[in-house]
Amino acid sequence: MRVLLASYAEKTHFIGMVSLAWALRAAGHEVRVASQPELTGFLARAGLSAVAVGRDHLLKKHFEVVTQWGEGEAPGLFDVGEAWDDDLSWDELRWGARDTAAWWWRMVNDPMLDDLVSFCRAWKPDLVVWEATTFAGAIAAQACGAPHVRFLWSLDLFAAMRVQYLERMGEQPEADRDDPVRAWLENRAARYGVEFSEDLVRGQATLDYLPDSLTLSAPTGARRLPLRYVPYNGRAVVPDWLRTPPERPRIALSVGSSTTEWFGGHTFSLGEVLRGLGELDAEIVATLPPEEEAGLGPLPDNVRLVGYAPLHVLAPTCAAMITHSGPGTLCSGLSHGVPQLLVPGPRLDAPLLSRLVERQGAGLVVLPEDAGAVSLRDTARRLVEDPRHAAAAGRLREEMAAMPSPAETARVLADLVREGSLGPT
DSSP, rough: OEEEEEEOHHHHHGGGGGGHHHHHHHHOEEEEEOOHHHHHHHHHHHOEEEOOOSOOHHHHHHHHHHTTTTTTOOOOOOHHHHOOOOOOHHHHHHHHHHHHHHIIIIIHHHHHHHHHHHHHHOOOHHHSEETOOOOOHHHHHHHTOOHHHHHHHHOOHHHHHHHHHHHHHTTGGGOOOHHHHHHHHHHHTTTTOOOOOHHHHHHHEEEEEGGGGGSSSSSOOOOOOOOOOOOOOHHHHHHHGGOOOOSSSSEEEOOHHHHHHSSSSSSSOOOHHHHHHHTTSSSSEEEEEEEHHHTOOOOOEEEEEEOOOOHHHHHGGEEEEEEEOHHHHHHHHHTTOOOOEEOOSSSSSSSHHHHHHHHTSSEEEEOGOOOSHHHHHHHHHHHHHHHHHHHHHHHHHHHHHHOOOHHHHHHHHHHHHHHHHOOOO
């Protein structure tokens, strides 16, 4: 079977797909990964056969410009805050859909669409697996007659909001039933003889690595295929200091690359926070890029700065982690039963995902505006000293471990394709 994985050039969105790509390849399937040129080096380093399609998107440059203008808010359609909001007004939903389609989805998909369709028609995949906002993958699949599934990198806010949007739209007068997501996809799909259907938005099935305890209760209209999360953090050599167990409880601080790359930095002083954490009877390990280490000032002896450490090796040695609630970082810790202190960014999935973890007892949330040396130090102490958090994280680890492995999922996908069970929904 020929399987194409498609993702626009955003490493944090694709990284969770790596283990499935490996499993498909190990099962004997022919696997290609199509993305814009910027991501192909990362794909090749992961041992995958990369296909560069189209040109690199300009989303990050656009974000930098609107931030300078003071208009750098994320699209409102998916900003539900700390709890699911099932009562958004029609005006809020319509504004969010317009903004999201125009300034996110169109910007990352249009530059790769023509070339991706051309590649699919030439290579003729039997299955296309597309990252949840790479709608070009769905169009290309249908343009060459292949079944296709979405791959989520976090909560399925996209499909849940789509359900809500269509319900609200149906309540409006005919003249006001504006659907910018459909208008954009319908226009692009028509170029290749593809008719619009909701499959272009939600896929013919959806791969989801979040356990049931951390998923939305809202309906999504999607056929869900659970998949165990297997951490992959890039190529790495295990450093000597990670080869022996720590003498004191180890607390890792990993606040993600996207905070700096997309939002210009953190809402708190890293130097002050690290000095505060250094007051704990613990070993503090901070995974920071070299440029962030400059200007931190003197740090306590029990604080270790590492430019990079593979989280799948670091996490099992930790008593707790302090993270930004990025799904990859979060799941890398939870897959090893590590409780987390979560300082979520204000946008998209992070606040809601953080609260879901806290509700399970596996983490504690400190909002960015409240994050400082004292609050993070005291919360980290509670997280380590109260055994209930480790026990709750252990339960989530067991729940995740019981989900189908990438190898099992590869077999499921092959069976669905062979049986013709994937198709218009």
